[in-house]
Amino acid sequence: MSETVYPLAGAAALERKGLRDRVYDLILDMLMTADIAPGARLSIDALARDLRVSPTPVREALVQLERTGLVVREALKGYRVAPPLADEQLEALFDARLVLECGAAELAARNAATLVPLLEHAVDEHRAIGERVRATAHEHGGTWPVELLREYFLIDWNFHHLIFEGTGNPFLLDMSEAISTRVHRMRQTVRSGLSDADEAVAEHAAILDALRSEGPEAAAAAMRDHIEKVRIRSRADVASP
Amino acid sequence: MSETVYPLAGAAALERKGLRDRVYDLILDMLMTADIAPGARLSIDALARDLRVSPTPVREALVQLERTGLVVREALKGYRVAPPLADEQLEALFDARLVLECGAAELAARNAATLVPLLEHAVDEHRAIGERVRATAHEHGGTWPVELLREYFLIDWNFHHLIFEGTGNPFLLDMSEAISTRVHRMRQTVRSGLSDADEAVAEHAAILDALRSEGPEAAAAAMRDHIEKVRIRSRADVASP
DNA sequence: TGTTCCAATATCCTATAGGAAAGATTCAAT
DNA sequence: ATTGAATCTTTCCTATAGGATATTGGAACA
Known part of the structure; x- marks a missing residue:
């Protein structure tokens, strides 16, 4: 899809986007941020009314969202917010991540030269926002503002995204x-x-080190180590609500 | 998407499908079989007229097709048949296949018991249609009927598909x-x-053997060997038109 | 002759309206 | 009181119409 594969050459800014794409972004944002109950109905007409557009672009955006797995559709019955991932599916998601991201790390090692500086910046950002999160925890005592959460997750995932782009x-x-x-x-x-x-920052740094000074296999191994540890930590969080 | 992950339990038969899905199947079939020039315009209205439906379901089907890569869209300009894969993209496709299919083979080894019989059947079918292809080659001398091509490719890919399902x-x-x-x-x-x-049948059989009697790593290695060889053969066919 | 501007056509994009199916509510009967 | 059916409402699904935009052709000019 993206024409510019390599760094974050922001050519996407002025590329023309139809109404469909804007509606897609809006609904995606709505699903990501707002707490919408899984299984809740996503009425096409209601969304169209809320967004002040006609049902057609909403319909197209939902088709697109359906393939992301955030939304499920039953023919002649409408769209619903996808149910939360069951434990089994969660394990499957980590398996898929292992396959995809380890392979990507191995391939990205070819372009380590151009990739390493970008990843260094990403790790720095990650470390910085980690500090902010810890500071904010002291202030609010356990609960974080939504905006900070959002920013942290974005920066965290950006590291992984850069590796995919690096391939x-x-x-x-x-x-x-x-x-x-x-x-x-x-x-x-x-x-x-x-x-x-x-821990996440340290593991990302380990992947970065492997890309910088070791080979593709080492990068893949470091990635595998990271994802497996995330899996363990997630399991712990599921067990103790 | 598919509710039944495992074998070909054809529950999809009577599951209700809206008009959108039928239009999707029709256009997909059209793109797969008919020789449509890459870059040719896919007019929404024209497709709707030809298929005797309204533009809305056509529009939805095209959104769905866009994510398969068979169709590209430019906002406010319409849909076009995706251009043929350039050499560079062809190499990228094989890289992606290596990552995905080797990982899938490794994971599918967990369920080798249930998977092996299905794969045996698939290899038998593959071998059989291979024979038919060779016989037909003697008759027609170089050129094959389209229907036979279609069937061969379907059976060939079915082996790979079963492994994905087996995960x-x-x-x-x-x-x-x-x-x-x-x-x-x-x-x-x-x-x-x-x-x-x-050669393809032999390599598939090698993967099957690895799944039957050896471990996950052997299965992944056999899959890697197969895909790499397909890559070599494809390169040769590209070079000599 | 090549270039530029303009207009006409075709197409996409959006909006609105009507038919069909599924779900909810109500009422009646056992 | 519970079950059943019938009706009603909501929603999806499809069809048609109008405004906006890109492309194409031709004509005028340098």
Whole structure:
């Protein structure tokens, strides 16, 4: 999809986007941020009224969202918010991440030269917002503002996204989108990923080191280690609500 | 998507499908079989007239097709048949297949017991149609009927599809669809995959053996060997038109 | 002759209206 | 009181119409 595979050359800014794409972004944002009950109905007409557009672009956006897994459709019955990932599906999601992201890390090692600086910046950002999260925890005592959560998750995932971009492989990049939406949704249900910011930063740094000074296999191994540890931490968070 | 992950339990038969899904199938079939020039415009209104439906379901089907990579869309300009895969993209496609299918083979080894019989059947079918292809080659002397081509490719890919199903991982299965459409489209441009039927069958059998008697790593290695060899053969066919 | 501007056509994009199916509510009967 | 059916409402699904935009053709001018 994206024409510019490599860095974040922001050519996407002025590329013309139809109403359909804007509606898609709006609904996606709504699903990501707002707490919408899984299984809740997404009425086409109601959405069209709320967004002040006709049902047609809403309908197209929902078709697009259906393929991300955030929305499920039953013919002649309408769209619903996808149910939360069951434990079994959560394990499957991590399996898929292992397959995809380890392979991506291995391939991205070819372009380590251009990729390493970008990843260094990403890790720095990650470390910085980790500090902010810890400071804010002291203030509010356990609960974080939604905006901070949102920003943290974005920066965290950006590291993984950069690796996908670093492969220069448009097919893998497309598939990463399917993963990313599910991961973000998982993080809504599994209230995690903040208490372990330090560990996540350290593991990302390990992947970066492997890309910088070691080979593709080492990068893949570091990625595998990271994802497996995230899996363990997520399991713990599921067990103890 | 598919509710029944495992074998070909045809529950999809009587599950209600809206008009959108039928239009999707029709256009997909059209793109797969008919020789449509890459870059040709896919007019929404024209398709709606031809299929005797309104533009709305056509529009939805095209949104769905866009995510398969068979169709590209430019906002406010319409849909076009996706251009043929350039050499660079072809290499990227094989890289993605390596990542995905080797990982899938490794995961599918968990369910080898239930998977092996299905794969045996698939290899038998593959071998049989390989024989038919060779016989038909003697008759017609070089050119094959379209229907035979279609059937061969379907059976060939079925082996790979079964492995994806064997993982029991819905995410990997979804991604396999993105790959399969591209592979089928590649085979339209790269006139190959028939002369090397014997080799393909042998390599599939090797994967099957690894799943039956060896471990997950062996299965992944056999899959890697197969895809790499397909890559080599495809390169040769691209070089010599 | 090549270039530029303009107009006409075709197409996409959006909006509105009507038919059909599924779900909810109410009422009646056992 | 509970079950059943019938009706009503809501929603999806499809069809048609109008405004906006890009492309194409031709004509005028340098």
